Amino acid sequence: MSYRILSLNGAVGYSFPEESLEEAMKTRLDIIADDGGTMDGGPYYLGEGVTGFKRPSLKRDLSLMIRATLRQGCPLVIGTCIMSGDTPHMQLAVDLVKEIFEEQGVENVKVAVIESHIDPALIIDRLDEMAPLGHMPPLTREAVEKSRIVAAMGIAPFITALNEGAQVVLAGRACDVSIFAADPVRRGLDPGLAFQAGHVLECGALACDPGSASDCLIAEFTDDGAVIFTPPNKARKATSYSVAAHSLYEENHPALQSYPEGVLVMEDTKYFDVPPRSAGIRNAGFVSGPLSVKIEGSMCIGSRVASFLSLKGTAALDEDPFLSRHLIYGVNAVERNRILPGEEELGILLTVKGKDEETVAALASTLKGYLLHFGYPGRLTTAGNIAFPLSPIELIRKEDDGHFTGLVIGGTREPLFISEKDALFASVLELGRQQYPELMKACEVAFLTSDREHPMMFLDTIGETREEAEKLHGEALARVKNYIDPGRTSYLAVHGGNAYIWSIYHIWNNGDAIKEHLFPIRLFNARGREWEFLKEVRPVYEETGDRNYAGSLDEKELDVIHEVDHTGKMPTGEIPLVDMVKVLRSKDAGVNTITYDIFFKDERSYRQALASNVFTKRSVAKILNIPEAHIIGTYRADPCHAIKISRFREMISGTPGSPDGFGAQQHMRIERITIPVYDG
DSSP states (O other): OOEEEEEOOSSTTSOOOHHHHHHHTTSOOSEEEEEOOOSTTOTHHHHHTOOSSOHHHHHHHHHHHHHHHHHHTOOEEEESTTSSOSHHHHHHHHHHHHHHHHHHTOEEEEEEEEOOEEOHHHHTTOGGGEEESSSOOOOOHHHHHHEEEEEEBOHHHHHHHHHTTOSEEEESSBOHHHHHHHHHHHTTOOHHHHHHHHHHHTTGGGGSBSOOSSSOEEEEEOTTSOEEEEOSSTTOBOOHHHHHHHHTTTOSSSSEEEETTEEEEOTTOEEEEETTTEEEEEOOEEEEOOOOEEEEEEEEEEEEEEEEEEBSOSGGGGTOHHHHTSEEETTTSSSSSOOOTTOOOEEEEEEEEESOHHHHHHHHHHHHHHHHHOOOTTOOOTTOSOBOOOSSSEEEEEOTTSOEEEEEEEEEOOHHHHHTHHHHHHHHHHHHHHHOHHHHHHEEEEEEEEOSSSOEEEEEEEESSHHHHHHHHHHHHHHHGGGBOTTSOOEEEEEEEEEEEEEEEEEEOOHHHHHHHSOOEEEEEEETTEEEEEEEEOOOOOOOSBSSOOSOOOTTTTTBOOOOOOTTOOOSEEEEGGGTEEEEEEEESSSSEEEEEEEESSHHHHHHHHHTTTTSHHHHHHHHTSOGGGEEEEEEEGGGTEEEEEEEOSSOTTSTTOSOSSOTTOOHHHHTOEEEEOOO
8 A cells, every 4th residue: 555745845934835735635645744944044043043934924834734634634744843943943833833723723633842952061061972064163162152053853753753643743953854754664664765755855846847845745655665756736747857856956975865863875776757747766775874963053153234235337346356355246146256258147136125024024035935946947957046145045124214125135147047037037926926915915026136237246244243243334335335336226234133153063973862862752732722741752763774784885985986098089079068968956965065966868968978077076176166175076876867066165054255055056167068078
């Protein structure tokens, strides 16, 4: 008998069409699950204890989820509630669910609440047990004491909560995949398939064509050892390449992915199409390993003041080094290298104006999400359309007349997006009118664009106090005032609240301490707003996966691309890389690494690329203009005809001055590659 999971979207608050949910409800669902948050928005949301998703969109999504799970009689599991999964985010989730339970007349439903907060005192004397993930500053007692900290749970807390009979599970920070993998593992299904299916599901229909994190996806485990993915929205389809593409998403290696319980191995995964709108996987494996958890911490570094300045032109960039050190949209803001002749960079300032601050903030957040993930014909960069420099992504300014203006700045160098920008902006607005008509009626929305001829400067200042930030920012504005174009819109000295950095991004391998101290599970019997506390339990950990795996788990060796000896041969031609690929994207794989995924149209193109020697570590370092030591690896993915490149970021995501918090628009140097072709 088959088993089905419904993933609703990429995060609670991203929204999803009610029509998609209704279509999904026509079949039997064994569980409904949602990755309730994300760290992609940067360190601000964890550090400040707030969510980037606003109350109207959160309540709308949660209301539909709860109604659906009660109709199906199946569990609802939400992890990383809501945004970052710390105590304030968890409290918001609980408060919203209580409100919805009362409105829907919900009674006698068992709810599990799983905390992921870490008191700094727990780890302050265990710093030697913490191993950095990638390049991180030395971990100090001071940094730990000043940080808000969470741990990312694996499958065990979810399994324990479901075994205790919880129908609704609200969990703190969690590995995205674990939210979806836990129940199938609990029911005895293959853990390799469960973990890879979870990875495909964690962003909803982003694993489809066209992709969107604001839509639903169903995974069905079949009796013959496969998982079949089908979007309920008939305007989308899952294909072997879209599923394969998402299987590699946000990971450093194409075949190895590490989780608290072990390693997902996709070296032998087979991808296949199931016409007309589905696709599937087989043969994924999971290797049991020692228990570990990822620890994430955010630390305040001061107060922020920012300005969005329309400039007269670009001539002054070569005359005044002060200008070139900042993000100038149209010139150097998407990637920190300046655009070359024949290239374009589009800056976008989304403005949302209205009388109510919460309404403005909610609509700015929603439209930003649509803009980032909107799928359009011919899109290669399926990880995201826009580079956002800020954390928080939206700033809210109070005007002299009492109105509020929400400001979201970002940009792209993707030629197709730039050429289709007007149609894409119109589509984003139409989507807003369809899903949030009241918000759209209450606000005025505009997209202000900038380019090489009409650039916009993002001037960002951090001071230890608000007063110091204002003083320093005033001095910076005085330096650039002669370059500001009075005929175009600018926004000066917008207060951005506290500024944060990622201070902790480490692995904790002390399994005994993890079992003893982390992820307490509190169980309640819910009657509307009244929740009767039943008991608190500890997660039960059981070994998962293959204990005697004979294959390689060495990411420095497995699937590495090596140089091909072409001695005595010359290329017979060359092909632009963009003519050879289906998907070409960049994306954060953690807070301090970026990964590039290149999916080829066919095996011939893939083999030509492998033989070209363009994708060795040495060659890629030259293309990206970074030291070879900063390349983690370049890898082949034969089952899906893909090449993956992983590298360390120049600046940790969310650090002031970093141009692209999501890492979704760092691909243009790769996109410009021309591939030499060798016979044979």
